[in-house]
Amino acid sequence: MNPPRRMRADALKNRARILEAARVEVELGGTECSLDNVAKRAGVGPGTLYRHFPTREDLISELLLTWVSDVEADADATATDRWDDVLDWLMRLVERARLYRGLASTMAATESDEDSPLRAAHAAVVEANGRVFDRAFHAGVVVAPVDSGEVIRLVTGVAMSAEQAKLDPAQVRSMLSIVLHGLTPPHAHS
Template sequence: MSTEPRELRADARENRLRILAVATDVIEQQGTMASLNEIAKRAGVGPGTLYRHFPSREALLAEVLATWVKRVEEAAQSAPVRTRDDLVDWLGRLAGIASGYRGLAASMAASMDDEASPLRHAHRASLVANTLVFERAREAGLIDHAVDSGTVARLVTGVAMVAEQATLPPEQVRDMLRVILDGLTARSD
């Protein structure tokens, strides 16, 4: 989801690329609510230049998240889905990817139902990825009924938000995801 005009002058193109590179670093360090003025300052441009390229925080985040979206899609494609542990691993990867930028899980949660949000593309990518994995889980007999991807995404986003705020170790995150999965997996008893 690019906000870039079709043709930019060379200096404008360089400014835009520099803003994106700096924004990626600053957002990784400080989270999604990092100061846009600080991003502009570190990129060596004025706030007006930043806003000409990215009219809102969400528009800038959406561009920064293009790489994030690709990671989600690749993770879904490569996720093995043969066992219950595979599903826990998938949910853990999804939660981990959501926690890649501090504050991202909360920003995504806030935009889940906002069709106009530039973050919608990133949210939609996580839903599509989760649907792909869960369809394979159904085919493997791991899930005994239809589960809405949106519901699962909200649950995983909630886990990612808690994990981030409480700085939980990975094993505690896995335990939380196992609890969620217990409600989704087929029972043989």
């Protein structure tokens, strides 16, 4: 098998410009933003964009690499000794999902698509959440071990609702509190 070819310097620059343009376009227009606008903002033709990223999911997946690393680092740094610690974690997950309009629904749609490039990002978030909830269970904050995927589905639902209804952080926290109440013993809510 031949080793992968190294990209030329101009190709590397184009790729970096496409990713930066995509970051801006996704922040402005969501995950369903126009790929033509991404190419224009990057100063490249559509063919160049598609050579680097054959599908929208490939582009979004690459864009999410840093986002996923941030989620994983946050999960590892999250305290889980108190109910509010776990609620704060869930709030940060929703806030991160709201960074890119449409991200929560895009990620939810990839959960069962084994061929999706976004599946790895979704799996990493589920795993990071699992680490937080495992620690919360061992600390006695959560009643029993939980299915991290189910918790992520609930949080995704809150994130999607928050985005569509333009809920403020207090409303989002209240919704997440209802979710967390179902996972924790009554004495933990203090």
